Amino acid sequence: MLIDRIFKIFTSLKLTVICLGFGIVLVFVGTLAQVHMGIHAVQEEYFGAFLVYWKPAGANWKIPVLPGGYLLGIILLLNLLAAHIFRFQWAWKKSGIFLTHLGVLLLIVGGFLSGLLSVESQMPLDMGQTKNYSEDPLAVELVLVDTSHPDYDEVVAIPQHFLGSEKNIQHPRLPFRLNIEKYYPNSKLAMRQPGTDAAAAATQDIGINVQATEIPRATQVNQQDIVSALVEIVTPEKSLGTWLVSSGLGKDQIFSTEGKTWHIGIRQARYYKPYSIQLLNFSHDLYPGTDIPKNFSSRVRVVNPSFKEDREVLIYMNHPLRYAGETYYQASFANNDKTSILQVMRNPGWLTPYFACSLVGLGLLVQFSIHLTSFIRRRKA
Amino acid sequence: MNPNLKSFGLMAAVLSIFLTGCGRSEIQVYRVPKEIRTAPAFPQASESQIAWATPQGWNEQPSSGMRLGSFAVPGPAGKAGADVSIVQLTGEAGGTLANINRWRSQLELGAISETQMARQVTQFSVNGIQATMVDLLSSKPVGDPPQVTRMLAVMIPQDASTVFVKMTGEEHMVTSQKAKFLQLVSSIRFSKTAPPPAIAAQWKAPPHWKAQPLTAMRKGSFLITGENNSRAEVSITSFGGMAGGILANINRWRGQIGLAAISEPDLEKNAETTHIQGHHITIVNMAGKGGQRILGAITPHGEETWFFKISGDDQLVQSQKPALIEFLKTVKFP
Known part of the structure; x- marks a missing residue:
């Protein structure tokens, strides 16, 4: 029966070896690709993908050439599960192997959990500044903020992938439609030079004077894309015009419709938190008489109204703040030591590698102990 | 069905639901306290x-x-x-x-x-x-x-x-x-208000170069006037990295005065290189159509490439070469 043959393939050790072989090739090719694509793009397109594609320069087609990290992980996971279900017979003397395999399964599942659920962001804080959100250094969002209410702002945050994939964006909370006329994944902004530059595509606000030009995506770890887009705002009655929005403008632009004032802009994607963090002091200590850094530390104040919590914490190297499921590391600093940059990591599966490795270790210990005792018994006999 | 098959199928189904469930983020709507919107870094000035x-x-x-x-x-x-x-x-x-x-x-x-x-x-x-x-x-x-x-x-x-x-x-x-x-x-x-600490390049311009207001792109801007109302403009700009490369920039300048682009082998014939104050500088002097000329100098410094361009009426620009060389000797990069 066909179905049985398929399951037989899944239980085979050959499949495991093939997958591990592809895994080695993937790591090798992915490491080389980082030179041109940068670590983040490779993570996305090689290790966090089901298939790795090859696209000739300038072509608009692509073909899959390698299984991606996710696909290999899933096949290995199913392979291990199928082998246990169909092939292995439970016996006490094999309990070590079972424990080791359970550890490996947990490691693969934990890897998936981290890949899919973990969120990494940054919180740059100036001295004295308080923030209740961190920002994604790699992803941006198009925001439309209704500032008409006297007490609060209502934010409609549109993730970056909508800009590349959707031509028209509509949302029940927006009394207008957004028509994405052009999307620049990375761009260069310059003041428009009258006479030499083409006519402005934007018809409103700063876009009339600023020219965006598409440039290749940033590949270095310390570079950031300047994401820009030309967005036409269309109410049911008419078009309000076209705005150039960009993460490089550093400021929202404003328009009004139906008696409400809206801010439009592209900014680094934000993750809001139910608590706030204030930077009280940042220290950058050097070894006396040298420029060699000895210590970076941030003294912060954590205020969480729902728990009536208000306390000070010192974050320094290897001593992060773990709070509300997130970990704050001292990552960097800027602005002549007046700005501290905290790395914020949310990873619900952060404990799984510890459990998994402990299980693998325990399994190996049990299995070797079983063999050792049976060996000793046989010698005695 | 074989019970083993059943349990394997169930696990595969759970895994696929889990993977498809973790899709890409959606549009979010939330309320935040009114925030003080900061002044922009790019186009607005507030010195x-x-x-x-x-x-x-x-x-x-x-x-x-x-x-x-x-x-x-x-x-x-x-x-x-x-x-x-x-x-x-x-x-x-x-x-x-x-x-x-x-x-x-x-x-x-x-x-x-x-x-x-x-x-x-x-x-x-x-x-x-x-x-x-x-x-x-x-x-x-x-x-x-x-x-x-x-x-x-x-x-x-x-x-x-x-x-x-x-x-x-x-x-x-x-x-x-x-x-x-x-x-x-x-x-x-x-x-x-107190000006921000100066991280600008410093130089000493010849007296006949009249300083002009700076723009967002220009680190330095001068106007030169000559006989018969002839005019030339000096612009000093800098861009990150190689800014597209020396050839691309020279071809951009050539385009501005109606000249055809040149290729890499022709670059040596059309440009001269010199060392001033330890900087490797590429200098081009190009007569264009309509009596226009561009005299330009390009030099990489640190992570930036600096461009010094004199453009305007042919004779006047041509006469500025010694002044440009003297000017380049005075430039102290940030």
Whole structure:
């Protein structure tokens, strides 16, 4: 029966070896690709993908050439599960192997959990500044903020992938439609030079004077894309015009419709938190008489109204703040030591590698102990 | 079905549901406390603080977006009022002519030339600073609601920025408020704040190079005037990395004076390289069409590439080469 043959393939050790072989090739090719694509793009397109594609320069087609990290992980996971279900017979003397395999399964599942659920962001804080959100250094969002209410702002945050994939964006909370006329994944902004530059595509606000030009995506770890887009705002009655929005403008632009004032802009994607963090002091200590850094530390104040919590914490190297499921590391600093940059990591599966490795270790210990005792018994006999 | 098959199928199904469930993020809507929106890093300048006196009868609105000041001028009963704004932008924000032509296009009027502009602007002093005013009237009803629209705009250069004061509205409304508009303009005062620490390049320009206001792109800007009203412009810019490479930039300059692009092998014939103060500098001297010439120097420094360009009338630019070499010797990069 066909179905049985398929399951037989899944239980085979050959499949495991093939997958591990592809895994080695993937790591090798992915490491080389980082030179041109940068670590983040490779993570996305090689290790966090089901298939790795090859696209000739300038072509608009692509073909899959390698299984991606996710696909290999899933096949290995199913392979291990199928082998246990169909092939292995439970016996006490094999309990070590079972424990080791359970550890490996947990490691693969934990890897998936981290890949899919973990969120990494940054919180740059100036001295004295308080923030209740961190920002994604790699992803941006198009925001439309209704500032008409006297007490609060209502934010409609549109993730970056909508800009590349959707031509028209509509949302029940927006009394207008957004028509994405052009999307620049990375761009260069310059003041428009009258006479030499083409006519402005934007018809409103700063876009009339600023020219965006598409440039290749940033590949270095310390570079950031300047994401820009030309967005036409269309109410049911008419078009309000076209705005150039960009993460490089550093400021929202404003328009009004139906008696409400809206801010439009592209900014680094934000993750809001139910608590706030204030930077009280940042220290950058050097070894006396040298420029060699000895210590970076941030003294912060954590205020969480729902728990009536208000306390000070010192974050320094290897001593992060773990709070509300997130970990704050001292990552960097800027602005002549007046700005501290905290790395914020949310990873619900952060404990799984510890459990998994402990299980693998325990399994190996049990299995070797079983063999050792049976060996000793046989010698005695 | 084989119970083993069943449990394997169940696990595979759970795994696929889990993987498809973890899709990409969706549009989010949330409320946040009102935030103080910071000044932009890119186009707006705020080296000086600005203050004004609001004319009687005008309603000052909260400043927002690009606007430092905003006023609603109430119209007569049942009629639309006028809108007044005060905006400050870096440098000349494209230049006087470009701004006037942009406003003209808003009123659906055709673009004008520099000579035509000279006849249409009035210049006067605002607290010792020379300001330029333009008075525009649409030739037909424009805007929403359509009306014959008049626009009064004043540009006041201030340090490395320009302040724009503009009143737009129905023709008669704006005419009736012109005196109050001028009263607002003359009430504008600048108070300086401490300048940011200088991280600019330093140099000593020849005395006949007249310093010009800087723009967002230009680190240095000079005007050279010669005999028979000949003119040349010196611009100093810097861009990150190789800024597209030396050949691409030389070809860009060639394009500006109507010359065809050259290829890498021709670069050596068209450019000379020299060392000044330890910097490797590529110099090009190109005569273009229409009596234009570009004399340019390109040098990488640190993570940036610096461009020194003299463009203008052929003879005058040609005569500036010794001055450019002397100037380059004085440049101290940041």
